[in-house]
Structures are given as structure tokens and as C-alpha cells.
Amino acid sequence: MSEPAYKLKIRNLRKTYGPVIALAGANVDMREGEFLTLLGPSGSGKTTLLMAVAGLLQPDGGEVWIDGRLATYMPPNKRDIGMVFQNYALFPHLTVAENIAFPLRMRKVDEATIKKEVTRVLDVVRLPQVAERLPRQLSGGQQQRIALARCIVYKPSIILMDEPLGALDKKLRDQMQLEIKHLAVQLGITVLYVTHDQEEALVMSDRICLMNEGEIEQLGTPDELYFRPTSVFAADFLGESNLIKATVSAADGSAVTLKAPGGATVKAAPARFEVRNGQQITFMVRPENVHILGSGEKADNEVTVKLDDVVLVGQVTKAYSKLGGESKLSSTQLTRVGTRMPKAGEEVRFGWSVDSTVLVADKRPGAAA
Amino acid sequence: MTTVNQMRAIHGDKVYKARPNWHAGLPLIPVFVFLALLFFFPVIQLLTLSVQTKGELSGVHYMRLFESDVYIRSLLITLKVSFYTTLICVIAAYPLAYMLATASGQTRNSLILWVLMPFWTSFLVRTFAWLVLLGRNGPINKWLQGLGLLENPLEFFNMVGTMIGMVHALMPLAVMTMLSVMETIDANLPKAAATLGARGGQAFWRIYFPLSLPGLAAGGLLVFITALGFFITPTILGGGRIMMIAQLIIEQVEQLLNWGFAGAIALLLLLTALVIFYLYDRLLGMSTLSGSGSADRSAAGGGGGMIGRGGAYVGGIFINVIGWICDRFGELVEVVRPIRPDRPRKTMSRTIMWITGITMLVFLSAPSFFVIPVSFTEGGFLEWPPEGFGTRWYDLVFDSPTWRAAGIRSFSVGVISALLAMAISVPAAFVLTRHKLKGRTIYMSLLLSPLIIPRILIAVALFYSYAYVDKFLRIGLIGSSLGLVLGHAMLAVPYVVVTVMAVLKNYDYRLDQAAWSLGANKARTLWHITFPLIRAGLLAAFLFAFVTSFDELTIALFVSGGLATTLPKQMWDDALLKVSPGLAAASTLILIFVTSMIFLAEFLRRKASKS
Numbered sequence: 001m002s003e004p005a006y007k008l009k010i011r012n013l014r015k016t017y018g019p020v021i022a023l024a025g026a027n028v029d030m031r032e033g034e035f036l037t038l039l040g041p042s043g044s045g046k047t048t049l050l051m052a053v054a055g056l057l058q059p060d061g062g063e064v065w066i067d068g069r070l071a072t073y074m075p076p077n078k079r080d081i082g083m084v085f086q087n088y089a090l091f092p093h094l095t096v097a098e099n100i101a102f103p104l105r106m107r108k109v110d111e112a113t114i115k116k117e118v119t120r121v122l123d124v125v126r127l128p129q130v131a132e133r134l135p136r137q138l139s140g141g142q143q144q145r146i147a148l149a150r151c152i153v154y155k156p157s158i159i160l161m162d163e164p165l166g167a168l169d170k171k172l173r174d175q176m177q178l179e180i181k182h183l184a185v186q187l188g189i190t191v192l193y194v195t196h197d198q199e200e201a202l203v204m205s206d207r208i209c210l211m212n213e214g215e216i217e218q219l220g221t222p223d224e225l226y227f228r229p230t231s232v233f234a235a236d237f238l239g240e241s242n243l244i245k246a247t248v249s250a251a252d253g254s255a256v257t258l259k260a261p262g263g264a265t266v267k268a269a270p271a272r273f274e275v276r277n278g279q280q281i282t283f284m285v286r287p288e289n290v291h292i293l294g295s296g297e298k299a300d301n302e303v304t305v306k307l308d309d310v311v312l313v314g315q316v317t318k319a320y321s322k323l324g325g326e327s328k329l330s331s332t333q334l335t336r337v338g339t340r341m342p343k344a345g346e347e348v349r350f351g352w353s354v355d356s357t358v359l360v361a362d363k364r365p366g367a368a369a
Numbered sequence: 370m371t372t373v374n375q376m377r378a379i380h381g382d383k384v385y386k387a388r389p390n391w392h393a394g395l396p397l398i399p400v401f402v403f404l405a406l407l408f409f410f411p412v413i414q415l416l417t418l419s420v421q422t423k424g425e426l427s428g429v430h431y432m433r434l435f436e437s438d439v440y441i442r443s444l445l446i447t448l449k450v451s452f453y454t455t456l457i458c459v460i461a462a463y464p465l466a467y468m469l470a471t472a473s474g475q476t477r478n479s480l481i482l483w484v485l486m487p488f489w490t491s492f493l494v495r496t497f498a499w500l501v502l503l504g505r506n507g508p509i510n511k512w513l514q515g516l517g518l519l520e521n522p523l524e525f526f527n528m529v530g531t532m533i534g535m536v537h538a539l540m541p542l543a544v545m546t547m548l549s550v551m552e553t554i555d556a557n558l559p560k561a562a563a564t565l566g567a568r569g570g571q572a573f574w575r576i577y578f579p580l581s582l583p584g585l586a587a588g589g590l591l592v593f594i595t596a597l598g599f600f601i602t603p604t605i606l607g608g609g610r611i612m613m614i615a616q617l618i619i620e621q622v623e624q625l626l627n628w629g630f631a632g633a634i635a636l637l638l639l640l641t642a643l644v645i646f647y648l649y650d651r652l653l654g655m656s657t658l659s660g661s662g663s664a665d666r667s668a669a670g671g672g673g674g675m676i677g678r679g680g681a682y683v684g685g686i687f688i689n690v691i692g693w694i695c696d697r698f699g700e701l702v703e704v705v706r707p708i709r710p711d712r713p714r715k716t717m718s719r720t721i722m723w724i725t726g727i728t729m730l731v732f733l734s735a736p737s738f739f740v741i742p743v744s745f746t747e748g749g750f751l752e753w754p755p756e757g758f759g760t761r762w763y764d765l766v767f768d769s770p771t772w773r774a775a776g777i778r779s780f781s782v783g784v785i786s787a788l789l790a791m792a793i794s795v796p797a798a799f800v801l802t803r804h805k806l807k808g809r810t811i812y813m814s815l816l817l818s819p820l821i822i823p824r825i826l827i828a829v830a831l832f833y834s835y836a837y838v839d840k841f842l843r844i845g846l847i848g849s850s851l852g853l854v855l856g857h858a859m860l861a862v863p864y865v866v867v868t869v870m871a872v873l874k875n876y877d878y879r880l881d882q883a884a885w886s887l888g889a890n891k892a893r894t895l896w897h898i899t900f901p902l903i904r905a906g907l908l909a910a911f912l913f914a915f916v917t918s919f920d921e922l923t924i925a926l927f928v929s930g931g932l933a934t935t936l937p938k939q940m941w942d943d944a945l946l947k948v949s950p951g952l953a954a955a956s957t958l959i960l961i962f963v964t965s966m967i968f969l970a971e972f973l974r975r976k977a978s979k980s
Contacts, residue, residue: 056560058713070710076563078708089561093579102575106566150565160564 005068007032007158007190008053013062015048022048024214025062030158030192035184037193039201040211041237047162049211050194054160055079067157077106082151082159086166088143090135096122096146097131103154121149124183141172148180158190165200177203198238202226210234228358230272235284235360242287243360244327248279255354258283262324264303268357275359282360289356290331292319292348299351305329306347317341321350393804396796397812400862403793407859408819411834412827416639419632430633440617444637447614450528450603451596454535459589461536461729462543466584468726469544470551481548482971483734488541489913489967490737491920493940494956496605498736499534500751500948501743503606507753508739526608534602539595540733543588550584569718570695574688590649594642598823601922605944614638615825622927628833635826642823737960744953751948762954772955775939779919782850782935786857787914790865793858795907798869803878817863824860824923831856832927847928853935856924861914868913872906905973912970916963 008030015023023045030036038046051057053064055076064072071079082103090099097118104114122128125145135143144164151159164180165173181204184191195201201208202222210217210225210233218225218234229235232243246258246266256275258266260283268283275281293299305321316332319342323329331350333341342348422429434440465484469477487495502509503525510522525533554577562572600615614634621631708714744763748756766772797816801809819827835846846852880902884894900907922937929938936959943952 054560054564056563063711072710073713074708074710075714076560077566077568079564081564083561083564085557085561087555087557089555089557091558091562091576091580102562102567103565106568106571154566 006030007067008192009065011063013049013052013064014060015052016060021214026216028209030190032190033188035181035191035193035204035206037195037201037205037208038211039195039198039208041196044211045214046194046211050160050162050192053192054081054083080157082156084147084151084159084161084164086163088147090143090147092135095132095134099135099146100150100153103150107154117153121153125149140168141176144168144176152187152189158192161191161193163195180204210237229284229360231361231363232282240287241284242329243282243284244323244329245280245282248275248277248281251275251277256359260323261327266301266357267354268359269355271359273361282362284358284360285352285356287318287330287332290350290352292331292333292342293351297351300354301357302349302351304347304349307342307344310341310344394800394806396800400793400797404859404862407831407855408827411830412822415632415830415833416636418629419636421629430630433630434633434637440634443612443614443617444641446611447597450531450613451593453532454539454596455589455593457536458540458543458592459585462540462547462588463585464722464725465729466544466547466551468722469548480730483730484541484544486964486967487733487737489916490963491959492538492601493922493937494740494960495537495737496534496602497952497956498739499530499606501739501753502736503530504753511753526606527610530606530608531603531611534606535596535599537736538602539592542595543592546588546591547581547584551581554580568696568699570699571692574691574695590646593645594821597638597642598825600825618825618829622829622832631829635829638823639826740953740956740960744950744957746950751950751953762950765951766954772939775934775936778850779936782853782857783915783918786854786918787861787911789854789858790861790914791911794862794865795869798866798873802870802873816866819860820863828923828927831924835928852928853925856928857918857921860921861917864913864917865910868910869906872903876903905976908973909970912966916966919963
């Protein structure tokens with residue numbers, strides 16, 4: 001009991017399906033009230049991890065601790081978890097009230113309390129009028145909220161959500177993202193959330209666990225993942241990025257100097273892993289951090305490039321070029337009235353800061369090369 | 370507005386009003402004319418006949434039904450046999466259907482084949498197989514004696530044998546009907562119940578079972594209605610002790626030529642079926658044993674009313690009690706075998722379900738094969754174990770002109786009737802899938818109605834109508850292949866329509882539109898695009914129609930008079946005279962033939978679904 005009390009503790013959890021490694025030793029800790037998102041492309045192992053926590057699949061090895069109790073091979077009904085499924089999994093033959101009452105009935109709560117609690121959570125999700133309806137008489141968003149109500153009514157230690165907004169249209173999804181987040185904060189519930197939508201992960205999470213090919217690529221706050229990705233995969237998966245291969249020419253405590261394609265010198269923020277002189281390395285800079293410099297403007301890193309394309313995408317305008325004729329480098333500017341954008345074919349100076357120049361590893365740090 | 374009015378002036382209203390698409394329904398006409406002549410008209414004619422004596426309206430036939438208690442007793446026996454058959458079928462089929470529904474795709478497809486195989490394997494062959502298995506010296510009695518469970522052999526040829534044969538015959542129907550409903554149940558629901566705190570038993574009884582109930586009800590109903598019209602099984606396996614209604618009808622027609630009275634008995638059967646149907650439908654209110662009475666009624670189909678509400682109440686109590694028992698049992702198991710969070714669990718319930726399911730599959734598919742060893746006997750009797758090994762009975766079958774003729778006839782009637790059924794049903798299937806016709810549901814239920822009316826009634830009606838037509842036109846429908854072909858084609862219509870519609874539902878209509886936009890006319894599109902793509906589905910429909918005809922006895926019994934018989938008719942006649950190993954030999958040949966047809970159809974279906 002020397003470790004702090006975590007709501008969820010996952011230790012070296014493994015699962016293989018034949019030759020496929022679905023989960024290669026995952027370690028995750030969650031504090032009480034935390035909103036943690038498992039993010040990754042399909043087949044990255046995020047759903048496998050969630051299902052192992054839910055008890056809906058049995059891992060090959062490792063441990064799952066829920067609320068201080070070992071639960072690795074505990075059946076789902078003994079785990080004190082709640083789960084919201086992608087298609088909600090509301091029982092179609094039971095009314096909304098009966099759906100919400102179901103977990104309470106299973107816990108042998110008396111009928112009077114059940115009635116009170118059902119009314120209470122329906123108020124919490126702001127749907128008091130639908131108690132006697134059947135699930136299919138509700139809209140997608142309403143079903144989503146009832147699925148949530150069915151989980152929060154029995155106050156489980158942790159609520160698992162498997163792409164719960166996947167079936168909703170964009171606008172409703174945006175609205176529900178904030179609603180679920182607010183509800184989680186307001187009720188202080190611990191949520192383990194799965195999505196493949198990076199925007200959703202960034203909006204909702206306290207921390208994001210980025211997964212790739214059965215392994216945890218990077219685990220950190222949305223800020224850390226966005227501004228300080230540690231690997232090419234992380235940099236590429238979240239947001240847009242310019243990923244440019246370069247050679248280390250000097251490294252000290254405050255910055256790393258790189259020789260970029262086309263001969264330009266680029267200064268990058270210190271790496272979070274060891275770099276040597278002469279080493280081939282990739283650096284990342286977000287397009288929105290690359291500015292088109294006016295005459296007289298200065299930046300930490302400056303390159304002169306010829307623009308291949310300039311595209312107005314709505315609220316932003318993107319300018320594409322190639323550094324040294326090979327590495328793609330683009331800049332994204334807000335589209336504003338009266339700003340003169342250069343045209344394709346023009347030569348411009350791109351500039352960005354040392355802070356926004358992040359060195360990323362080709363493989364995840366610590367992984368075997 | 371001006372422009373609109375101007376355009377209206379130029380083009381007339383035609384521009385703005387869609388033409389009523391009356392000609393879209395034209396392809397439905399042949400199939401409905403066909404069914405009207407061979408199904409609706411004969412059935413109505415027979416029922417009219419039953420209320421007439423010598424051309425006058427009278428209730429004499431119906432009075433006779435109640436004069437002696439023979440008919441009522443037979444009706445009661447029929448109901449009793451059908452009820453128990455249904456009960457056993459439903460209880461035995463449920464675990465098997467559940468196993469299939471929850472198995473993974475690949476496993477399920479190969480297991481379903483083992484359910485379908487007996488479904489399509491010749492009915493008579495299966496009945497003969499039971500004749501072998503259940504005999505006084507048959508394998509079952511031998512094994513029971515060998516195990517020391519019995520001193521003297523059991524006599525099976527009574528109610529018990531009849532029930533075994535009927536359950537075996539009808540269980541696939543129950544399995545397939547239940548499976549079609551279970552497949553629509555979201556696999557996440559039991560999982561959701563588990564995460565919400567339900568033990569396996571509770572999750573099953575409170576969630577899965579109520580949702581699967583419509584399938585259980587429909588399967589039960591289909592089995593019951595079909596069982597009502599059975600005569601082959603009780604005749605062969607009943608040892609002369611079971612007299613079901615259909616047997617009485619046959620007796621009236623074949624021996625006494627009393628059409629009117631046969632019609633009256635048939636109507637009694639039909640009315641019984643309808644009353645049962647109605648009660649069942651009312652009771653479906655209990656279908657969703659939801660626990661507190663508010664059921665998903667549309668899923669169940671049935672309605673409220675006194676019976677419905679009472680059913681729901683009883684159902685609710687049932688679910689609560691069984692849920693409680695499961696919970697106590699679960700707690701008990703946990704005391705004996707505590708849950709270890711540090712060790713993988715073995716789920717006992719799934720193992721039990723698989724054992725049950727596989728046992729049922731063996732029960733369904735294995736018996737047919739018992740005709741094979743028996744057919745190679747050198748002895749003169751159908752006996753177990755077979756005496757020596759020889760092909761003497763095969764030689765007999767092959768050398769007999771009657772068997773050969775029957776084989777050729779069955780085959781050609783099968784092919785021609787299947788082609789005829791295809792020719793009239795495929796256009797109808799196209800129309801019903803692609804056009805939103807008014808009254809589509811009515812068309813569908815009319816097309817499927819030959820499945821719902823007891824076949825014995827259809828056969829008697831058809832026989833009478835044929836005789837009626839022959840009297841005036843002298844076509845010779847009775848005793849001719851033409852009469853058989855027409856009758857079998859009529860029976861095959863529903864199967865073809867359903868199969869082809871299922872295939873067309875998955876067909877991307879835009880492919881046709883693409884072909885039209887590329888300059889092909891409708892005929893060329895059909896020929897070069899549509900048909901090649903659904904070829905495998907069409908072939909499967911054809912094979913189903915063929916097997917339906919190939920295995921058909923009821924109509925053949927009446928219509929194929931004289932010397933020219935079909936295989937099932939020949940087997941039936943032989944069986945009534947003397948059960949010889951020759952029957953086993955013929956059965957084996959049919960078994961091999963039909964089984965290879967089914968595997969071919971399945972192979973084609975899979976090929977089609979892959980492409």
C-alpha cells in the first residue's frame with residue numbers, strides 16, 4: 001500500500017489473438033475524478049484495454065486494480081464499473097425508467113429508493129419527461145444521455161465509455177462532448193473514455209493515453225501531447241504537423257542546432273531523449289506556428305522558400321512549400337480581411353520559434369529499435 | 370408563378386404530375402393467376418363442397434363429424450401430438466439456436482449447414498431411418514440392453530416413436546425461426562447487463578430471453594401448424610395406434626372417394642389452426658416477459674386485451690422467480706467455487722450450452738445416416754446389425770423398372786416444376802423488392818400463404834379441382850406429370866420468392882442505373898449486369914424449388930395415380946406393403962443425391978455472398 005490510492009491501476013496488461021498482439025504490456029494509473037481518454041487508430045489496442053478493464057475479455061497476463069481491489073479476472077458484474085456502449089445498449093424491451101432501475105434491481109435496492117434515484121438521474125441528464133418511453137422512441141442524443149444516466153445511477157467506481165458519440169452527427173457530438181465533460185466534473189466521476197477522434201480527446205480529457213499497435217505511445221495532458229509529442233506517430237496523429245528530417249550539428253542544455261534540408265540551420269528545443277552530434281533526427285513544427293515573415297520581421301528559425309500552393313480553407317489559409325525541394329513545410333495563417341497573402345510561385349520567408357520546434361523520436365522512446 | 374403557368378400551358382400538367390406507375394405491377398400477374406388457379410380456387414372450391422350434398426347446400430358433412438366420436442377423438446389426438454411436438458421442439462431448439470446465434474460467423478455458418486441438412490433431406494428417408502433406429506432389434510434397443518438398462522426391448526412404435534419422428538422432422542424449422550430473431554439481438558445487451566451488475570442467469574432471463582421470445586413464439590406456431598397436418602410419421606412410426614386428422618382425410622379420399630366429407634374434415638383442421646393462431650396471437654402480449662408489464666409490444670407483435678395482460682403479468686412473475694433462482698444458484702456456486710480475481714475464469718455455462726447444442730445437432734443430423742449400413746445387408750429384412758455386406762438391394766432397386774421410372778420421373782418433375790416456379794416467381798420478386806407498390810404486404814402474404822395452409826388440405830383441394838377440370842376438358846391432370854408439375858411449382862413459389870427477394874435486397878440497384886446511363890437498355894442490363902451478379906442466388910432458389918418437389922409426397926399421393934409414381938410415392942407405397950432393405954437402399958441413394966444438392970446450393974450461396 002505504498003502507492004497512492006488510484007481508482008484504476010493497470011499493470012503490464014497483455015492480450016494476444018493468435019499471432020496478433022492486441023495489447024503489449026500496458027501500464028496506466030487513474031486518479032479519482034480523472035477523465036482519461038484512450039486515443040488511437042483502429043487496431044491500436046484501445047478497445048482491448050477498455051474491454052479488459054470492463055471484464056468483458058480476459059487478458060493473458062498483467063493486473064487490473066479497480067478502487068484498490070484486484071479485479072484482473074473478476075466477472076464484470078463484480079467490478080463496480082459502469083459502461084456506456086457505442087450503440088448505447090439500452091434494453092429495447094424495457095422503458096427508460098426500467099433501464100435505469102436495472103442496475104439498482106441487480107443490487108437489490110428497495111423499490112422506493114429505486115423510484116427516487118431514477119427520478120433524480122433523469123433530472124441530472126435533463127430528461128425527466130421520458131421515463132415511461134421505450135428507448136427506440138428517443139433520439140440518438142437522448143438515448144446517449146439515458147445510457148449515461150443508467151451508469152451514474154449506481155455510482156460505480158469508474159465509468160467506461162466506448163466511442164459513445166460515434167453514432168451521432170457532428171453538431172450533436174460537439175454538444176454532447178461538453179455535456180459529458182461537465183457532467184463528469186459536476187458529479188466527480190472517474191471516466192475512462194475510448195475514441196479515435198483526436199479532437200474529441202483534446203476537448204474532453206484531463207489526460208490522453210495515445211495508443212498505437214498495442215502499445216502506449218504517449219500518456220499526458222492534451223497540452224503535452226499537442227505541444228510536446230515525443231514520437232513521430234504522436235506528432236502526426238494529433239493535429240497537423242510538419243515533420244522534417246535533419247542532422248544534429250550541435251547540442252547543449254538550452255537548444256539543439258540542426259542542419260535542415262536545403263542547408264538551413266534550425267534551432268530546436270532540447271530533446272527529451274539523448275541526441276548526439278551528426279545524428280539523423282526528425283523535428284516537428286505545427287503549421288500554425290510557422291509564420292510568413294514580413295520585411296524586417298525576425299524569428300528564431302528562418303528559411304526562404306518558394307510557395308507551391310496557397311489555399312483558402314475558410315477560417316485559415318494554408319501555404320505549402322518544400323524545404324530544400326523535398327521536405328514538406330507548410331504554414332497556416334488565420335484568414336483576415338485586408339491581409340495580403342502571397343501567391344503560389346512567390347518566394348517568402350517562413351519563421352518560427354525555438355520553443356515550437358520539437359524533436360521527435362522515430363520510434364516511441366524506450367521501444368526496441 | 371407565371372413561368373410555371375406558361376410551362377403548364379406548353380407541356381400540359383404532365384410535366385408536374387408523376388404518372389401513376391400502374392405497369393410496374395404487371396410482372397405480378399402471372400404468379401397471381403397461377404396461384405389463383407392452383408391454390409386459391411381449389412381451396413375455396415373444396416370448402417364450398419364441404420357444405421354441399423348432391424349440389425344442395427347442407428350441413429350433412431359437418432353433422433357427420435359429430436355423429437361418432439371418431440373424428441373428435443382424432444382431432445384431440447392430433448392436437449395432443451402437435452402440442453407435445455411443439456413443446457419438445459421449442460425447448461430442444463432454443464439452446465441450439467442460442468448456440469448458433471452467439472457463435473462466431475465462420476463456426477455458425479458451418480454448424481447451420483448441419484441444421485439445414487436434415488431440413489432438406491428427404492422426409493421419408495428420415496422417417497425410415499427412425500424405423501431402423503427404433504425397431505425392436507434396432508440400435509437404440511440394442512444399446513440400452515447392452516448398457517444393462519433394459520431387460521426386454523422397448524416398443525417404440527406408438528406415441529413415443531411418433532413424437533420422436535415428428536420432433537426430429539420439425540425441430541430444424543423451430544431452430545431456423547428462432548435463429549432469425551436471435552440474430553437481430555444486439556450482442557452488447559447481455560454484456561451491458563453484466564457491467565450493470567447482473568449475473569449470467571439474470572442477464573439471460575431478464576434481457577436475452579424476453580427479446581428472443583418473438584422467435585420462440587413464431588417457431589412454436591410454425592411447428593404446431595405444420596404438425597397438425599402430419600400423416601407420414603404417425604402412419605409409419607405410430608404402429609397403427611395413432612390416427613391423426615390428416616390420415617382420416619387421406620382415408621376418405623383414397624378409399625371412400627368422399628370429397629365433401631374430406632373437405633369437412635380438412636376445414637375442421639383449418640379452423641383449428643386458425644383458432645390456435647388467434648389465441649397465440651392474443652397471448653403474444655405475454656411475449657415480452659419484461660418483469661413489470663410494459664413490454665416492447667411491436668417487437669412481440671401481439672396486443673393487449675385481457676389474455677395479453679394476464680400473460681404479461683404471469684410472464685413478469687415467471688421472470689422474477691427464475692431470476693431469483695438463478696441468483697441464489699449463482700451465490701451457491703460462488704460459495705463452492707469462490708471467484709478468484711487473480712486467475713482466468715472458466716465459464717461453465719457456455720460449456721454446458723455447447724454440449725447441449727452439439728447433442729441437438731447430432732440428434733438432427735446423425736439418424737439419417739443409419740439407413741446407409743442397413744442398405745448393404747445381405748439379409749431379407751431391415752435389421753440391426755445388418756447381416757453381411759452386399760449390394761443385393763441396390764441391384765434390386767436399379768433393376769426394377771418401377772424404381773427407375775420413379776427416379777426419372779421425380780427428377781424431371783423436379784426440374785420442370787422448379788423452372789416453372791422460377792419463371793413466374795422471379796419477376797414477382799423483382800417487382801416486390803424494387804417498387805413501392807401499394808398493398809405490398811398483402812401481395813407478400815398471399816404469395817406466402819401456401820406455406821401456412823396445411824399441405825394435406827392443399828393436396829385434397831388440388832386433387833378435387835384436377836378431377837373437376839378433367840371431367841370437362843379431358844386434359845388428364847390426374848395421373849399425369851403435368852398435374853404434378855403444376856402442383857409442385859405452386860408449392861415452390863413461396864420458397865423461390867423469399868430466396869430471390871433476399872438475394873435482390875443485397876443487390877446494389879445503382880449498378881443497373883450505371884448500366885442504363887452507359888447506354889444499355891433494360892433487357893441488356895438484365896442480361897449482362899443483373900443476372901450474372903445474382904446468378905448464384907437464382908441457382909440456389911432453383912435448387913430449393915427442386916428439392917421441394919423431389920421430396921414432396923402429399924400432392925404426389927393423390928395426383929400421381931396409376932403406375933407412374935415419384936420416388937417418395939414409390940417409397941410410401943412400398944413401406945405400406947412391406948418394409949424391406951430395398952427402401953434403405955433407395956433412401957441412401959436419395960440421401961446422397963439430396964445432400965450433394967444442398968451442399969452445392971450452400972457452396973453457391975457462399976460464393977455469391979463473397980462476391
